[in-house]
Amino acid sequence: MTLLIDQSKKPTRYRSNEACVKHFCMARGCSNWGAFGIGASFKAGKPGQWFCSEHIAQAHKQLCTETRKPSDIPDYLLPQPVRARKARRERNFKKQQGVLL
Numbered sequence: 001m002t003l004l005i006d007q008s009k010k011p012t013r014y015r016s017n018e019a020c021v022k023h024f025c026m027a028r029g030c031s032n033w034g035a036f037g038i039g040a041s042f043k044a045g046k047p048g049q050w051f052c053s054e055h056i057a058q059a060h061k062q063l064c065t066e067t068r069k070p071s072d073i074p075d076y077l078l079p080q081p082v083r084a085r086k087a088r089r090e091r092n093f094k095k096q097q098g099v100l101l
């Protein structure tokens with residue numbers, strides 16, 4: 001099922017306290033607090049998109065598939081068999097290139 005994201009529910013700053021950001025779940029029809037953010041960076045001034053625990057998995061699937069390729073994932077986060085396969089492939093490639101003898 002496709003999650004409909006309501007852009008009108010973007011994070012906003014509280015008028016009473018500019019330091020605090022109000023971010024409810026951006027799934028259409030949901031009124032839960034958005035505890036989980038995607039693409040949010042306080043330092044970079046990016047408000048990101050926020051979702052509740054019910055909607056974060058679907059939102060992540062929809063929003064992160066294109067931006068996050070397997071090659072973007074650092075080695076230490078890969079499961080051990082995947083890491084081993086990657087290392088083997090790189091070793092074979094180097095052998096073919098004549099780097100490793």
Ligand SMILES: [Zn+2]
Nearest residue numbers: 025030052055
């Ligand atoms: Zn929600």
